[in-house]
Amino acid sequence: MGSSRPIHWAPSSSDRDRSRALSVMGISDAFELYRDVPHNLILDKPPRAGFDRMLSEWELRLTVEKYLSKNTMYIDPPPFLGGGWCPHLVPALVDYIISRPEFLTAYTPYQAEINQGLMQALFEYQSLIADLVELDVVNASMYDGSTAVAEAFLMALRVTKKRKILVPEHMHPEYRRVVETWLYGKNALLVSVRYDEHTGRVSLGDLESKIDNETAAVYVENPSFLGSIEEDVEAMADAAHKKGALFIVKFEPISLGLLKPPGRYGADIAVAEGQPLGLGLNYGGPGLGIFAVRWDRKLVRQMPGRIIGLTRDAEGRRAFAMILQTREQHIRREKATSNITTNEALMAVAAAAYLTLLGGRGLRDLAQSIWLRSHYLAKRLSEIGVEAPVFESEFFKEFTTRFPKQYKAIHVELKKRGILGGLSLDRYWPEKSNECLFCVTELHSMKHIDKLVEAISEVIKE
Amino acid sequence: MGSSRPIHWAPSSSDRDRSRALSVMGISDAFELYRDVPHNLILDKPPRAGFDRMLSEWELRLTVEKYLSKNTMYIDPPPFLGGGWCPHLVPALVDYIISRPEFLTAYTPYQAEINQGLMQALFEYQSLIADLVELDVVNASMYDGSTAVAEAFLMALRVTKKRKILVPEHMHPEYRRVVETWLYGKNALLVSVRYDEHTGRVSLGDLESKIDNETAAVYVENPSFLGSIEEDVEAMADAAHKKGALFIVKFEPISLGLLKPPGRYGADIAVAEGQPLGLGLNYGGPGLGIFAVRWDRKLVRQMPGRIIGLTRDAEGRRAFAMILQTREQHIRREKATSNITTNEALMAVAAAAYLTLLGGRGLRDLAQSIWLRSHYLAKRLSEIGVEAPVFESEFFKEFTTRFPKQYKAIHVELKKRGILGGLSLDRYWPEKSNECLFCVTELHSMKHIDKLVEAISEVIKE
Amino acid sequence: MSTSKKEWRQARWSEPLVYEIGDPQKTGVILPYLDELPKLAERVGARPQGKVFREDTPDLPGLSEVETARHFNRLAQMSYGVDVGPVPLGSCTMKYNPKIFEEIVRDPRIKFLHPLQDEDTVQGLLEMLYLLERWLAELTGMDRCSLQVPAGAAGELAGALMIKKYHADRGEERDEMLVPDSAHGTNPASAAMAGFKVVRIPTSSRGTIDLEALRSVAGPRTAGLMLTNPSTLGIFEDEILEVAKLIHDSGGLLYYDGANLNGIMGIVRPGDMGFDIVHLNIHKTFAAPHGGGGPGAGVVCAKGDLVDYLPRPLIERDDSRYFWDYSCDKCIGSMRIFYGNIVPLLKGFLYIASLGGKGLREVAIQSVINTNYFITLIKNTKGYELPYDPSKPRKHEVVISAKPLLNDTGVSAGDVAKALLDRGLHAPTMYFPLIVDEALMIEFTESEPLETIEEYAKTLKEIAEQAYTNPGKIKEAPANTSVRRVDDVYANHPKTVTPTYRVYLKRLRGEIK
């Protein structure tokens, strides 16, 4: 045991330091510190993990290079893949800010006085999101959009003490799966509300027919998974509130540059995936679960997650503190509003930096740019005879497209041309095998879009 | 002029801010601020620079990607190219440290009180180098190894008020060219000293025969450009000192893990290229000119460059300050010891961090690893019948190899096999077209070396 | 000239909120391809319309790039992480985060991969994840792992749901989850979220789970036991095999909270102890940084029949390729979208790749040496005591009590924490586990050098000494941090609680009372 030089990142593991420490402790072998561990449990040799030896930085770099070279990165053009996770701008400054060692290597700021900067950044995140959605209370993050929805549902069950939740039948299928998982332990009931085949919007009639006094919440995605922007949101909110149910809206953060914020049309809880706010793709993680709630004691007391608040120090200076901790697991244990502790704080800082860089007008410009580009693609596709969008309704960055033949085959052809096309909808609905979901963002130039359209027009002619 | 949104990194160039500023100034057009510029000098349109439009971050990234994809990077195996600039380990921590914004975006610390951290880092650099070379005074950096040599020569001329400098005939050819350029304005004379054809070492006899009372300095490279480690350095120092000349040694910093430091064998000035100390390749720049001098009033007063010293603040705390500034151009103008101001401070910080990470024993281990690997390559080459090394003398990481045929043709074949071979010596000496300089470092594994040797043995058989 | 006493003070910037310096018309980013907009507008023809579109611009303050950089840099200087000094928060495993990992995961061939892109285009990434999964299974003694869970608590929830579904599938009604009183708060919270009744198990005077008490509650309603070993006291459960047998015999399952693996990693495996399900925290044991609270990454692993219940997808390979296996016969579903927190997961991959099995074992040993070295230095210090059998070696961490100090001087564990901050050292975890009065829970991990541990012990000693001579001074700490002691009452009082700037303004305007 031990070696003449210390191992990586364990500075006192050298022979010299080890024996110094052991002699101070008055023992001769570090294994004496395991004397209380049943002998038969101790492995007789180290586990088979890693590459059977230690790798230096350089060796690690070369090793990883071998794996990375097997990945194909699409940047020019960027992927047209939708599914609630699209390529977006990550300003270099955002990465720079979240690389600051004082943020990156900090723990949850349990010691307020020494972590005021981090706390101010998180307070600013909460504040910016609050103004974005126009709801007063925001927590310091959930894991991602899907768990934010699950937590919102759990919260609705707690607040209303009812068990039924209405969800769109075309709810994001991966979100639905997550929500079902999280609700498994609770005796909850998810009821699907139909969508209008023409508009792709939630059918208000069906919703009203299904809502009842057992309903804890009405949940809507705006835009929907298939791309449609909902119109009757106020009516839905009314319908929910009339029955004592909460109205939960999942939004797309950048879209609020153009769309009314959920707080304006009656949302009690608004949730979102924060990935578009400067987080990057990263093969799907980390994300950022945005979670905002109306200012209402009853609601706030049932919120999950950490919240940073404004306060003062002993000399009257402005200061920040973790607030309402009596909701949390480390105090309330089995009665906590959630089990979450490690969250996505650094991603919240990234989102705060991103929103600060954009400003309100920048966000509006960005939303407009995305709206125009996605509509440009739809228009060009319909010009070559492809059904795009499938639904007669407004859309923002993602939209459903229907082809004369199986989309998967088209996708393969596009890939041969260096293009990562849309998301084949048969991933979730086998009957939708001719359809895909495209996502177009500010990163797609007209040339990129033209290139996609030309490739498609070639491929469908074949 | 102006635009509704600000341009990149000029936050107040938006229409709104511009007109606010102009109205405070009481003018209506920013061009009034150029009213004193002769009209006929003002360009009627913007110059043709860049890509005729502004590029966003994303567009810049895609643009650069096109250029970068045309470069071939050799990492596995790394280049075997010598020439005084070899691939070496750049610990990630070193890059991280010099990315700290407080260091990266600081100016020369003219305001000591607000830049103590930067100054301490530079003081530590000076101190570490001083202990490495065993000379007492080190400046905060020269541009690179070659200009450090040039400045050393200029300093020798000032100190001795003589004009002749002895240099090895096989002095690094690029260094020689630089030195000749810098000395052009001074009436100096470079005299070449022959090297022994067997050992590749400077001929002590020839040196002694050429040194005279007009000699300002004797300069030696250890190891030499062709790889030989000098043995008779003490004798050279004596010879120089006897004639009142300075003894100037160019060393390789990592080699001092194994070799005696220049301060121990009589060097008055020791210079080096600091690139091996964690700076990376970067296609040749930035480098780090290391410059160390013996503790001698007369010498120190003639030193070029910035020096940070230890002092105290008004309350007696330890503090750092720029010292001996009366040598420098901003005070002494045409009587300054050098014109240098912007130097390579951040690279000095990198070198300090690198040396701190290694420690004395780490440096010795590193030097040993390099010594073994370069000797392994030489041995394997001689096993396949290649003359390696050409000289009968000790070498460290670079050594000269002679092939039975033109090296250039071999090089091309190696490149086809994904190997960047040695430096063809006909770049500098047409008659040495069968020879090349290999460099082997800690980054070359036995497998890398074996791969090179196998490729060479294939190629020379062809 | 250059001797000076050790002084510390944190930067203080009284940095305004972005609201106080920003402006919705300001922006720090140039959007891509803005010059195309007029042409696009022309080609598209239409404009956004409908009643859900807004006319106004969002009221969000913007700043230029330079102002944004400065704002956050100044905030950073008022923060503190492992890269600034030791953060020996017990239970949190605040290791040093190697810089090489940060550099590698910034590669665009990771950053720019879409989660839904075709598997044949991400084989390299999948291979790394596959290896990671294999290694973690080996380290825990489990058969398979799911990389999905974004943190430890989510792993616990997954585990609790797996236990629930396992029993349900077998038609058994088991609604009680046993949780020791020393457990981390996430354990009971997770069990409750999964719909279990939480049954609290006391800790024996030996600092281990009370086997008798356990025996008295284990039975037909027992769904399982959630346990961490070593416990949050840093004490190894030496009767773990008996515990496992007892629970299994009663028909329950064993869940392992892996947050405390660091001291035994590569030496003892939860699987060998009898655990059926395990979660690990990549951001603790495997050196991914905490990021001021997250993102972390978890994994949840299972053995035998329980593998079927793991959240999907699992990483798989066949002869020619790596792929995500979504097949789910009995599985609980998915804990989040996609596959997991890839970036921290990859840091875990890099950590294990760097160290190998042997290195990981050395890490464990060193972390235990560090804990016990500290105990040796601090023990017999007036004011502190080591509750529960002091003769037992601790593992990854140790919990000391400042109860004597409180009794003697009125200085509490919380005050000691603030006094540490005042000396440039981060405080330990306070008041946890709940079974120790005035608890200070200290975990150095293997990454603190002996010198830091010595300094920390010395400082704790000095603080205790000061408490005996001048307790008032400590009650006033901290003075050297960017603000002085923060007012928690004001922060939480219904009349003043202010979670966002929006609420702050409403309060100013009298719209909220």
Added chain:
Amino acid sequence: MSTSKKEWRQARWSEPLVYEIGDPQKTGVILPYLDELPKLAERVGARPQGKVFREDTPDLPGLSEVETARHFNRLAQMSYGVDVGPVPLGSCTMKYNPKIFEEIVRDPRIKFLHPLQDEDTVQGLLEMLYLLERWLAELTGMDRCSLQVPAGAAGELAGALMIKKYHADRGEERDEMLVPDSAHGTNPASAAMAGFKVVRIPTSSRGTIDLEALRSVAGPRTAGLMLTNPSTLGIFEDEILEVAKLIHDSGGLLYYDGANLNGIMGIVRPGDMGFDIVHLNIHKTFAAPHGGGGPGAGVVCAKGDLVDYLPRPLIERDDSRYFWDYSCDKCIGSMRIFYGNIVPLLKGFLYIASLGGKGLREVAIQSVINTNYFITLIKNTKGYELPYDPSKPRKHEVVISAKPLLNDTGVSAGDVAKALLDRGLHAPTMYFPLIVDEALMIEFTESEPLETIEEYAKTLKEIAEQAYTNPGKIKEAPANTSVRRVDDVYANHPKTVTPTYRVYLKRLRGEIK
């Protein structure tokens, strides 16, 4: 609850020197392929031998990775750059350094290129350098540029040598270099290094070069004139065409110190003004960061016959490829090895690529607006005055004088500087140019927002007010920086001057007096 007066104090760590915490046996890096060493030793057989090999280990303190990270992070917190606040050092052009550039130049396809690798393997890099050279030639109105010079001063030396060789090649003996008294110290220093006698030209009361004085010295010994336009006073030399004619008529050449280009870039070109040789500072005008003193990057450009004299190699292209042209018929040689400081040069490339010609022009205009906006705010502030024709607009920078303040209150420009530090703002350049008493030379560049300029002007005003009421307080500044006023006398006194720790120890041991 949340109003608080603006407070600032810098972090203070009293961080030990690495010597006081390190140890030669400690190390923070694992060397590559260490496990091969025994095998290598066996295969090689021999050991290093000879009298120049040492037996001992270098006496250099080592630290672990975590300790090294903390050490430098703490030092960083005690430093100050543009990313922390404004650094309006006149003549230094301290712009914001865009983060995207830093990210891009870290690409391994730049970092890992060897300077001597075959040109066909670096065509992409060469293409970028080629474009950069073309753009800079266009911006300066020159024909060709050499990217070789590592900084501005090296560009000046190159220029001076070119002038020297040019005259020598024509058999002319011209040994006088004319340099205005307002010039940067590097100008006369460079001229002297090239072997010239420096002839000082006074500044007229208009703040421009004294044409009469110039006329009186220009003649057959005149090798050239080194000039920056706008001058270091920020004033445009409006008689530049007359100046150029005068020098050219006398047979001399004109050298342009490009450090002050920022305010006229894209609007007026040195080439059109009559300059023959120009240097530019990529780290000033083109936004490469200063790095605490360097590395910077320079270029030196020339027109007409002078192109032949530029240091080699030059970047060239033919039909199929880019390459380095070493051909040197009359050239002065090389200013350094290889091709230049590639990393900062590429940042210059990225800067120009981002902005384009139109954007660069806007940068210039904005920098001039910022200067004159500041002048408007500060003028009529008691204590300061604007020397030389106040009616003239300044360009990239302005020099004000604190002479009235000194006379009235005893508070000097240097004291004002320290008082600025005390308020969290970096001081301007002090006591330069030498022709202005109590000079404060202020350059905001285009990257400071109006708000920062307003704060700066307001703070200068407050300092002046305090000087009139309580000058002693200002003489004591700074108190809020990590140390108080630094003792320069002690630092430089022969009995105490200490350039390295080695000397410090020798002093302690009495080996040096």
